[in-house]
Amino acid sequence: MSLTHRTMGEVVKQQFLFKLRSNAAVITVLFVMQAVVWGLMIGGANTGLSMSTFELRWNLITNDGVVIASLLWALVVGVILTTPGQRNASFTYVSSPVTENLANFCFFGLAAIIAGVTTVLSGSVMKLVVFMKDGNSIIETGGLIAAPLDFFSRIVVMILYTLLIMVVVYTFMLFVQMNRLMIVPIVLLVLLSTKSGVFDLLGIEGNMGTLFDFFYKESSFWLFLVKTGVVMVIVSILSFFPSSRIEVKQS
Amino acid sequence: MTAIESVLPIIAVILLFLVVWGIQRALQNRFTRKTHYKVIIGYITFLLVALIVTEILEQTTSLNLPRITSQEKVDVGRAILSDKSIPKNQLVTERTHEVDGKLSIKAEQREYETIFYIERSFENGNTVTERVYKPSLTIGDGGNGGKSYDLSQYVKVSLPVWKGQEVVMPFQSKQELFISAYRDSIFISQLTSNQVGNLYGGSEMSYGIVHLIIPENIELDIQLAPDYYVEVPRD
Amino acid sequence: MTVISMKHVSKNYSRIAALTDLTVKIEENVITGIVGRNGAGKTTLLKMIAGFQKATKGELRVFDENPFRSLLVSANSIYIDDAMSYPGSMKLHELLDEFNRFYANWNEELAVRLMEYFSIPLNSRHRFLSKGKRSTFNAIVGIAARCPLTIFDEPTTGMDTAARNDFYRALLKDYIAFPRTILLSSHYIDEMKDVLEDLLVIHRKRIRYHGSISDLQEAHLSLRGSSEQLSGSTLGKIIVSKTTRGLQEEWIVENDFSDAERAELNRQGITNTTVSLNDAYLALTEQPRGGIDDVFNA
Numbered sequence: 198m199s200l201t202h203r204t205m206g207e208v209v210k211q212q213f214l215f216k217l218r219s220n221a222a223v224i225t226v227l228f229v230m231q232a233v234v235w236g237l238m239i240g241g242a243n244t245g246l247s248m249s250t251f252e253l254r255w256n257l258i259t260n261d262g263v264v265i266a267s268l269l270w271a272l273v274v275g276v277i278l279t280t281p282g283q284r285n286a287s288f289t290y291v292s293s294p295v296t297e298n299l300a301n302f303c304f305f306g307l308a309a310i311i312a313g314v315t316t317v318l319s320g321s322v323m324k325l326v327v328f329m330k331d332g333n334s335i336i337e338t339g340g341l342i343a344a345p346l347d348f349f350s351r352i353v354v355m356i357l358y359t360l361l362i363m364v365v366v367y368t369f370m371l372f373v374q375m376n377r378l379m380i381v382p383i384v385l386l387v388l389l390s391t392k393s394g395v396f397d398l399l400g401i402e403g404n405m406g407t408l409f410d411f412f413y414k415e416s417s418f419w420l421f422l423v424k425t426g427v428v429m430v431i432v433s434i435l436s437f438f439p440s441s442r443i444e445v446k447q448s
Numbered sequence: 449m450t451a452i453e454s455v456l457p458i459i460a461v462i463l464l465f466l467v468v469w470g471i472q473r474a475l476q477n478r479f480t481r482k483t484h485y486k487v488i489i490g491y492i493t494f495l496l497v498a499l500i501v502t503e504i505l506e507q508t509t510s511l512n513l514p515r516i517t518s519q520e521k522v523d524v525g526r527a528i529l530s531d532k533s534i535p536k537n538q539l540v541t542e543r544t545h546e547v548d549g550k551l552s553i554k555a556e557q558r559e560y561e562t563i564f565y566i567e568r569s570f571e572n573g574n575t576v577t578e579r580v581y582k583p584s585l586t587i588g589d590g591g592n593g594g595k596s597y598d599l600s601q602y603v604k605v606s607l608p609v610w611k612g613q614e615v616v617m618p619f620q621s622k623q624e625l626f627i628s629a630y631r632d633s634i635f636i637s638q639l640t641s642n643q644v645g646n647l648y649g650g651s652e653m654s655y656g657i658v659h660l661i662i663p664e665n666i667e668l669d670i671q672l673a674p675d676y677y678v679e680v681p682r683d
Numbered sequence: 684m685t686v687i688s689m690k691h692v693s694k695n696y697s698r699i700a701a702l703t704d705l706t707v708k709i710e711e712n713v714i715t716g717i718v719g720r721n722g723a724g725k726t727t728l729l730k731m732i733a734g735f736q737k738a739t740k741g742e743l744r745v746f747d748e749n750p751f752r753s754l755l756v757s758a759n760s761i762y763i764d765d766a767m768s769y770p771g772s773m774k775l776h777e778l779l780d781e782f783n784r785f786y787a788n789w790n791e792e793l794a795v796r797l798m799e800y801f802s803i804p805l806n807s808r809h810r811f812l813s814k815g816k817r818s819t820f821n822a823i824v825g826i827a828a829r830c831p832l833t834i835f836d837e838p839t840t841g842m843d844t845a846a847r848n849d850f851y852r853a854l855l856k857d858y859i860a861f862p863r864t865i866l867l868s869s870h871y872i873d874e875m876k877d878v879l880e881d882l883l884v885i886h887r888k889r890i891r892y893h894g895s896i897s898d899l900q901e902a903h904l905s906l907r908g909s910s911e912q913l914s915g916s917t918l919g920k921i922i923v924s925k926t927t928r929g930l931q932e933e934w935i936v937e938n939d940f941s942d943a944e945r946a947e948l949n950r951q952g953i954t955n956t957t958v959s960l961n962d963a964y965l966a967l968t969e970q971p972r973g974g975i976d977d978v979f980n981a
Contacts, residue, residue: 199831200746200755200758200759200831201758201759201786201787201788201831202755202758203754203755203758203787205754208754208758208785211784211785214784215781215784215785218481218770218773218777218781219481219770219772219773220770221481221484221485221488221772222472222475222476222477222479222484222772223472224484224488225475225479225484225487225488226468226471226472226475228487228488228491229471229475230468230471232491241628244650244651245651246585246587246651246653248561248653249557249559249560249561249622250557250559250560250561250620250621250622250623251561251603251622251623251624251625251653252622252623252624252625253585253587253599253624253625253627253651253653254624254625254626254627255587255627255629255651256626256627256628256629257628257629257630257631258628258629258630259630259631259632259633259634260632260633261633261634261635263633264633264635264636265635269461269464269465269468270468272461272465272468273465273468273469273472276469277472282768285768286768286769286770288735288757288768289767289768289769290781290782290784290785290786291754291757291758291785291786292754292757293734293752293753293754293757294752295752295754296754315491315492315495316636317632317636318495318496318498318499319495320630320632321495321498321499321501321502321503322494322495322498323630324498324502324505324506324630325498325501325502325505326630327628327629327630328502328505328509328510328628330626330628331626331628332625332626332627332628333511333602333625333626333627333628334505334509334510334511334627334628334629334630335510335511335513335597335627335628335629335630336506336510336629336630336631337629337630337631337632338630338631338632338637338640339506340499340502340503340506341499341503342503342506342507343506343507344640344641346640346641347637347640347641350639350640351632351633351636351637351639351640353639354636354637354638354639355636358635358636413635413638414638415638416638416639417639418639421638421639441752444730444735444736444737445730445734445735445736446730446735446736446762446764446766446768447736476771476772477771477772477810479772480772480773480774480808481772481773481774481777484772
């Protein structure tokens with residue numbers, strides 16, 4: 198029987214499509230979570246002003262909750278794709294550590310795009326609620342027609358944050374899968390970085406907030422893209438190290 | 449920040465993570481692939497319909513409120529007292545009334561949102577000039593150069609009623625204004641051209657002002673509570 | 684052509700040795716049975732060959748490549764065991780479609796026909812099948828994939844006798860039509876014996892025997908007679924096991940008897956026959972029949 202030679206690209210594509218078909222639930226969970234958050238958020242935040250002959254009631258709805266839920270979901274997706282069950286399923290079919298990793302990144306890419314688009318579109322559902330409520334409606338942040346650039350910039354930002362979380366968590370979990378003891382230095386690093394005092398001791402200025410600001414305070418599109426892109430590429434490259442050392446079907 | 453406060457968000461994230469993880473495990477194997485596909489297609493369709501509907505509603509029914517910074521707010525009362533010019537757009541109406549010798553100023557209500565600024569002119573005569581300025585209502589964070597929404601136009605102004613030697617602030621029934629607002633998350637608005645403000649910043653209302661310029665020879669009888677009128681000092 | 688070659692291959696889990704110093708070559712298109720007692724290291728060996736696990740020491744080559752991380756080995760081998768990982772949301776026919784996409788030689792028609800024969804509904808999901816049906820499905824996958832290297836690790840677990848027989852028959856028929864290298868492990872050597880050409884016996888983490896089945900059988904002799912008779916005529920021979928059968932005893936000895944010695948045995952009235960495959964295997968793995976009796980006789 199002659200041997201079959203499969204190229205890396207072919208297998209990555211097949212594995213990616215396989216992951217999409219087998220992990221449809223991952224996307225469903227995102228949608229269920231978003232829908233639950235709609236339910237929680239449509240009450241909105243009430244403020245107001247009450248005077249003797251005048252009363253203002255102000256109800257504000259935001260999609261903050263949807264953003265948080267989607268980012269939390271990204272965290273879970275990053276972890277799920279490192280579970281042995283996922284890996285074993287890939288190796289039931291044709292796979293190698295490299296194709297497995299690349300296919301996972303493709304999956305993250307698509308999942309992040311879906312999360313980014315649906316998170317921003319969830320805003321439309323919230324707006325719909327605003328329009329259905331009594332009284333006048335104000336749309337503070339214009340939609341697709343009113344401010345198309347802002348609309349798309351939100352989608353892009355959401356996609357990049359989602360992808361960043363997935364890739365970082367995925368790589369972290371791969372290291373942990375490779376060696377459980379890896380959890381200690383990484384968790385220590387995170388815990389230490391929440392305390393600015395430790396950084397001061399090390400002579401580095403800043404804390405967890407600076408790390409956050411590094412991305413969040415960036416208001417230039419290209420710089421933001423470069424920052425998130427470079428971090429993701431570095432972390433992705435790191436992930437190949439544990440990925441190629443984890444054995445399959447360890448029982 | 450205490451130790452507990454710094455650990456709390458980490459615990460919250462872990463708990464929420466476990467909840468999402470649980471949902472994931474519950475849904476992962478319970479339904480077939482086809483069921484998941486149906487949910488996904490249904491959800492995305494719903495979102496797209498919502499997008500189209502809201503885009504139309506946004507163009508047609510949403511309010512397009514003017515936005516002002518705190519510097520742009522006009523303090524009409526202060527302007528009157530310091531004799532500065534007041535932008536024309538603050539004025540609701542300017543009327544003159546012929547009054548014969550004596551004027552009583554009254555209100556039909558104990559509490560209402562109008563203040564009388566009473567200025568005595570140096571001239572004699574029977575003509576009282578009345579300028580009514582609208583109250584201002586803003587909402588949102590006007591500090592730090594942020595812009596707040598100017599809702600002044602939605603506050604109904606009741607004009608004083610003039611009858612012979614009397615001017616009366618008529619009874620005002622309570623006016624209610626409901627506003628529902630939506631804004632996209634600040635977390636993902638870092639690249640937007642329109643800066644997203646913080647609408648939780650509170651609201652501010654200043655009273656409507658009735659500025660009366662009364663000739664010197666007219667005798668005044670002010671039957672208002674002390675908080676509801678200001679006598680403009682003569683200089 | 685050599686499909687699998689090992690030179691001094693060892694595998695440790697943490698510090699614990701699972702396999703020690705294996706050197707073996709497995710040729711193309713041979714069906715080899717991998718047998719050994721529980722914990723002997725069969726599964727570890729098969730997983731290393733499939734490229735799932737990494738050899739700790741030594742050189743392991745499959746299709747002339749190190750199988751660990753090898754895409755070539757993955758594309759040309761399939762590993763079937765009783766703990767196959769399938770996505771829980773997929774129905775059986777969807778799983779078959781996936782195999783069709785990944786394996787170049789996959790025969791969908793054969794798979795579907797086998798599914799029908801074994802009455803496994805295409806529309807059900809793997810985890811809802813009975814244990815035996817699950818194993819049968821896995822076995823069908825292994826056959827229909829027609830991989831140049833097909834590895835079955837205890838494929839018949841949970842199958843009833845009829846299903847076992849059908850499986851081995853189906854495997855043999857498809858092998859004859861499309862020859863391939865097959866590794867087959869089982870605890871029950873007897874059920875595989877009609878299929879196997881070679882046997883690889885692993886005992887105590889090492890290779891105890893690798894060669895053809897007939898050679899293994901000829902390497903041992905079963906002698907029956909009284910205890911005195913037997914001890915008299917087996918001086919200098921290696922006795923592998925002794926069993927008491929009523930008044931007679933049965934000894935299995937290594938067969939280095941000359942024709943003259945065989946004739947002498949016959950003259951003394953000692954029944955001497957070649958052993959069954961199973962007896963030879965048990966003898967190799969030092970499982971003297973009656974051994975457990977000794978536990979109770981003590």
